[in-house]
Amino acid sequence: MSEHVDDEQLARFLLGQLxxxxxxxxxxxxxxxxxxxxxxxxxxxxxxxIEMLSATFEYSIPLDADPDGIDSTKTQIAWENESDLDxxxxxxSRMSDRIDVASRAFCDAELxxxxxxxxxxxxxxxxxxxxxxxxxxxxxWLAQHLLxxxxxxxxxxxPEFLANVGAIERFRREVQAAAMIQHPNxxxxxxxxxxxxxxxxxxxxxxxxxxEQRVASGPLPVPIACxxxxxxxxxxxxxxxxxxxxxxxKPSNLIQAKNGSVKILDFGLVAIPSIGSSITGVNMVxxxxxxxxxxxxxxxxxxDERSDFYSLGCTLYHLVVGRPPFPNRxxxxxxxxxxxxxxxxxxxxxxxxxxxxxxxxxxxxxxxxQSARQIVDAIDAFSADMILPTDPSKAKRFSNHLTRRYAxxxxxxxxxxxxxxxxxxxxxLQATVNSPTKSPSNSPTVPPLKPTPKPERDxxxxxxxxxxxxxxxxxxxxxxxxxxxxxxxxxxxIIDALSSNMQVxxxxxxxxxKHFSIHAGIKFQDAGxxxxxxxxxxxxxxxxxxxxxxxxxxxxxxxxxxxxxxEQKNLASYQLRQDLxxxxxxxxxxxxxxxxxxxxxxLTVISIDNIDVLKRYPAIAVQMSRxxxxxxxxxxxx
Amino acid sequence: xxxxxxTSVSWLERLVESPADADWQPLVRIYLPLISNWCVRAGVxxxxxxxxxxxxxxxxxxxxxxxxxxxxxxxxxxxxxILANHLKNYFRAQTRxxxxxxxxxxxxxxxxxxxxxxxxHDMHLAxxxxxxxxxxxxxxxxxxxxxxxxxxxxxxxxxxxxxxxLNAVIKAKSRVLxxxxxELRHLI
Numbered sequence: 001m002s003e004h005v006d007d008e009q010l011a012r013f014l015l016g017q018l019x020x021x022x023x024x025x026x027x028x029x030x031x032x033x034x035x036x037x038x039x040x041x042x043x044x045x046x047x048x049x050i051e052m053l054s055a056t057f058e059y060s061i062p063l064d065a066d067p068d069g070i071d072s073t074k075t076q077i078a079w080e081n082e083s084d085l086d087x088x089x090x091x092x093s094r095m096s097d098r099i100d101v102a103s104r105a106f107c108d109a110e111l112x113x114x115x116x117x118x119x120x121x122x123x124x125x126x127x128x129x130x131x132x133x134x135x136x137x138x139x140x141w142l143a144q145h146l147l148x149x150x151x152x153x154x155x156x157x158x159p160e161f162l163a164n165v166g167a168i169e170r171f172r173r174e175v176q177a178a179a180m181i182q183h184p185n186x187x188x189x190x191x192x193x194x195x196x197x198x199x200x201x202x203x204x205x206x207x208x209x210x211x212e213q214r215v216a217s218g219p220l221p222v223p224i225a226c227x228x229x230x231x232x233x234x235x236x237x238x239x240x241x242x243x244x245x246x247x248x249x250k251p252s253n254l255i256q257a258k259n260g261s262v263k264i265l266d267f268g269l270v271a272i273p274s275i276g277s278s279i280t281g282v283n284m285v286x287x288x289x290x291x292x293x294x295x296x297x298x299x300x301x302x303x304d305e306r307s308d309f310y311s312l313g314c315t316l317y318h319l320v321v322g323r324p325p326f327p328n329r330x331x332x333x334x335x336x337x338x339x340x341x342x343x344x345x346x347x348x349x350x351x352x353x354x355x356x357x358x359x360x361x362x363x364x365x366x367x368x369x370q371s372a373r374q375i376v377d378a379i380d381a382f383s384a385d386m387i388l389p390t391d392p393s394k395a396k397r398f399s400n401h402l403t404r405r406y407a408x409x410x411x412x413x414x415x416x417x418x419x420x421x422x423x424x425x426x427x428x429l430q431a432t433v434n435s436p437t438k439s440p441s442n443s444p445t446v447p448p449l450k451p452t453p454k455p456e457r458d459x460x461x462x463x464x465x466x467x468x469x470x471x472x473x474x475x476x477x478x479x480x481x482x483x484x485x486x487x488x489x490x491x492x493x494i495i496d497a498l499s500s501n502m503q504v505x506x507x508x509x510x511x512x513x514k515h516f517s518i519h520a521g522i523k524f525q526d527a528g529x530x531x532x533x534x535x536x537x538x539x540x541x542x543x544x545x546x547x548x549x550x551x552x553x554x555x556x557x558x559x560x561x562x563x564x565x566x567e568q569k570n571l572a573s574y575q576l577r578q579d580l581x582x583x584x585x586x587x588x589x590x591x592x593x594x595x596x597x598x599x600x601x602x603l604t605v606i607s608i609d610n611i612d613v614l615k616r617y618p619a620i621a622v623q624m625s626r627x628x629x630x631x632x633x634x635x636x637x638x
Numbered sequence: 639x640x641x642x643x644x645t646s647v648s649w650l651e652r653l654v655e656s657p658a659d660a661d662w663q664p665l666v667r668i669y670l671p672l673i674s675n676w677c678v679r680a681g682v683x684x685x686x687x688x689x690x691x692x693x694x695x696x697x698x699x700x701x702x703x704x705x706x707x708x709x710x711x712x713x714x715x716x717x718x719x720i721l722a723n724h725l726k727n728y729f730r731a732q733t734r735x736x737x738x739x740x741x742x743x744x745x746x747x748x749x750x751x752x753x754x755x756x757x758x759h760d761m762h763l764a765x766x767x768x769x770x771x772x773x774x775x776x777x778x779x780x781x782x783x784x785x786x787x788x789x790x791x792x793x794x795x796x797x798x799x800x801x802x803x804l805n806a807v808i809k810a811k812s813r814v815l816x817x818x819x820x821e822l823r824h825l826i
Contacts, residue, residue, distance in 0.1 A: 014808070016815025023816065030805050040808050041793040049819060050787060052764040055757075057788050328777045 005029060005036050011045045117156055119198040126154060126202070142205060151205040152190065156198060175201060177244050178267040185235030187255065187263045206263055211319060212252035219322035222353060223383065228254065229316045230379045231262035236312065237372025239267060240305045247303055249311035250291040251318055289334040290324035291315060294363055297335045306365040309375060313360025313368075320349055325361070339363065352382040669695060672762055673721060676755065680725050681738035690728060694721050714759040718752055719745050763822060771817045775810075778802060782810035 005013070005026055012018050013026045030037045120128055126143040141154045175192040182188055191202040211228060214220060220228070232254050236246065246253075246267055253265045289297075293310035296303040317325045326337035343361055345354045356378050362368045369375045673691040682690060697720050722745035729737045743749035772780055778800060785796035786807065797807040 013812050014815075016812050016817070016819050018812075018816070023812070027805075027809055027812075030808065037805055037808070041804055044786075044792070049822070050815070052760045053768070053787050053818070054790055056761060056764045056768065057790070328773070328780075330773070 004033065005039075010036070010040055010043065014040060014043060014045050015047055015050065117198045117200075119196040120154070120156070120200070123195070126152065128154065143202075153203050153205040155201040155203060157200060177242075180242055181239045181244060181267060183235055183238040184261065185231045185263050186239060186267060187265045189267065203265075204263075206255045206257050206265075208255055208257045210252050210265075211254040211256060211262070211315070212250070214256065215251055215319055215322060220319045222320055222350060225316060225319035226353070226379050226383055227260075228256065228262040228319065229312060230376055232264055232312060232315070233372045233375040233379070235262075235264045236305075236308050237376070239264075240308070240372060245303060245305055246308045246311075247296065247300070248291075249308050249315055251315050254315065289331045290318075290326070292335065292338060293365075294335075294339040295365060297338060304365065305372075306368050306370065309360050309368050309372070310362075310365075312375070313357050314343075316353075316360065317343055317345075317357050320353065320357075321346060350382075356382060669717070672759060675758075676721060676739075676744075677725070679739055680729075680741070681735060682725070682728060683735075686728065690724055694724050697724075714756055715747055715752075717759075718747075718755050767818045767821045771814065771821055774817065775814060778806075779810040779814065782807045783814035786811045787815070 009018075009022070009026065013023070018026065030040065120126070120141075125146055127146055129142045129144060139156050141156065143152050143154045144150075145152050172192065175189060178189040179191070187206055188204040189201060190204065193200055193202070211220075219225075232249070236249070239246065244267060246264065248266065249264070254262050255265055256262050291311040291314040293303065293307040296307045296310075314325050325343040326334050326341060329337070340363075343358065345357075356375075359378075360368055360375065369378065670691055673694055674687050677687045677690050694717070698717060722741050725737060725739075725744070726741050729735060729741070740749075740751065743751040744755065746752060775783075782796055782800055782802060785791050785799065786793060791799075793804060793807050793811070796802075797804045800807070802810075
């Protein structure tokens with residue numbers, strides 16, 4: 001079109017109502033005509049479809065929450081390493097993901113009316129109770145084993161998967177192989193049966209969420225992801241020793257039981273979809289495109305144990321990043337990417353972990369870890385960067401302390417943190433703005449003791465950069481303390497986070513993890529001349545791990561203190577420069593993406609990495625892996 | 639609502655003309671969960687939900703020309719009425735069960751309940767359509783669309799935030815909308 005676009009055409013263009021030819025013509029015209037371009041940017045015509053689409057916005061924000069969470073708090077911080085582009089893309093991506101989840105949820109409603117196969121109605125051994133879910137293979141039912149009085153899961157295989165005799169044979173063989181694997185980290189296959197036309201498998205019933213479900217609401221904290229993958233590696237290793245390769249390791253095939261341990265599902269069942277059948281293209285590739293190794297994508301016969309490690313690496317990537325390594329492309333492009341592209345990591349993923357994932361995802365099998373044992377060792381070594389508390393006997397004394405308020409930390413009147421009630425089991429974080437929620441209290445279950453490696457505690461005094469990472473041992477005791485800062489309501493920890501005039505209520509629920517998980521509550525207040533920032537480092541599995549950090553001014557020093565197990569300790573103190581000594585220092589705290597930054601007087605003083613901010617909700621599960629002091633405004637004095 | 643009416647009719651017309659199996663699938667995929675959901679809420683027995691849902695869908699197909707002739711209300715309103723009627727019949731035949739929902743409200747377009755139904759219907763359609771078309775676009779295109787249409791920000795804002803050219807952002811919105819419109823054309 002050499003002339004300008006008329007108004008009606010423009011409106012139709014912006015509404016997406018044009019046919020292909022006209023569409024292209026206008027697009028081309030806009031490329032060369034700044035006036036029409038400006039006109040189109042200025043107009044936003046709407047129609048019922050657009051209204052419908054924009055109404056989905058409510059599905060893209062966390063319930064009861066301010067969409068941007070604390071991000072929108074007025075802060076004085078310059079975000080040095082985070083570009084605006086990253087932030088916007090992340091926000092929009094997360095919105096996009098939440099919309100996906102909402103869309104799926106609508107379809108899950110079908111589950112309520114599923115009928116178990118008629119063939120199974122009067123089974124002598126199993127009584128079908130309710131549907132558990134639907135996988136690629138078919139529907140899974142919760143059933144009761146009548147004689148043994150335990151629960152099992154019956155996986156009814158969709159008939160098209162067993163379309164030919166060869167498939168049935170293959171199915172039988174694989175199931176027999178899978179049944180030989182008995183291991184705490186593998187969901188045990190008990191039996192396979194055929195009744196009439198219905199083929200089904202009887203497997204161990206594991207109550208819990210798959211990692212796919214867990215990661216749907218955001219990336220998992222690094223220690224939780226590592227613990228999960230470590231478990232999976234142990235299970236894989238055992239299976240490999242029995243000569244069985246999984247071939248379809250992915251988050252939906254890893255299930256986390258109530259006690260926190262992770263088990264692998266669907267061993268040996270991947271061979272069921274017959275290759276080259278009329279099932280959709282995705283099923284023609286053994287494995288799932290997001291997680292399949294290059295050699296396995298090329299030909300399933302080329303897969304060996306190391307292909308499972310590749311898929312496990314992709315899974316670990318997904319858990320810590322929140323999405324698969326090569327998202328948003330067609331199946332073929334994903335396979336290309338596995339063959340040729342390197343996975344990219346957001347900066348908040350620790351380097352040690354990036355190295356592990358990269359090695360697991362090496363293109364050449366020879367370059368990967370060669371055994372599950374090596375993977376377990378690598379993860380343990382990475383986790384051993386942590387500092388561990390050493391004296392469990394102090395636990396009791398400390399828990400007594402925690403149930404009372406105590407004035408501590410240099411007498412600045414900081415209210416004590418309370419012991420936290422916790423709940424064992426994966427759970428979601430929720431948030432409410434400006435109103436406390438009431439939750440039913442659950443009685444906590446006491447977890448079994450977990451083994452932990454290498455309890456070692458580094459000295460922190462005098463170091464400019466401090467690393468803390470706790471691994472814990474003892475079960476938590478119940479606490480019902482309430483303080484100004486924290487309140488327990490049922491299983492929730494409610495924290496008042498005050499900044500200027502804003503009050504945000506954060507509810508915490510806790511993750512379970514085999515080894516540990518660490519959550520920090522953040523309390524900050526602008527208290528005039530005595531800025532105070534306090535972090536509590538709290539953990540499942542060990543009540544005595546309740547650490548508070550405070551950054552406060554004592555005279556001419558800015559001091560970072562730690563209160564841990566009833567003892568206080570200066571981590572670092574900075575003498576204020578001469579020119580700052582008479583200043584009123586204002587402190588602000590900002591939480592964004594995976595980082596919490598504290599600044600004093602516009603300079604970022606503390607940046608806390610590896611904070612897993614659950615983006616759906618303003619509630620924050622913070623995993624303090626490193627507390628770094630950046631840009632000290634004062635000279636270190638220690 | 640004019641837009642929805644047009645698209646509904648053309649798809650249904652096609653269905654009536656050549657009821658090939660393939661044409662049923664979109665209808666089933668989209669509407670079965672919705673209808674089932676409402677049956678559950680009304681308190682229909684699990685074993686009966688399938689039947690009712692299918693009956694409703696069959697009536698929709700069979701009576702589509704009634705709808706074309708200007709039956710009051712949009713497609714979804716019409717669907718809602720059919721559903722309400724089926725539910726009424728069902729519970730009339732049940733001696734010991736009553737509907738958990740006020741079915742007259744379901745039929746009444748002015749009631750709060752039917753507004754909820756309509757809203758849910760629209761939401762469901764929008765979400766489904768977005769999920770279906772999303773993989774066909776590059777991430778930056780999709781995000782540009784989300785920023786403008788779902789978040790409601792101006793093209794300039796989104797272009798600046800995503801560091802794309804203004805034209806790229808405008809084009810993204812137009813193309814994604816076009817695709818969604820096409821998708822719903824087949825689905826409604």
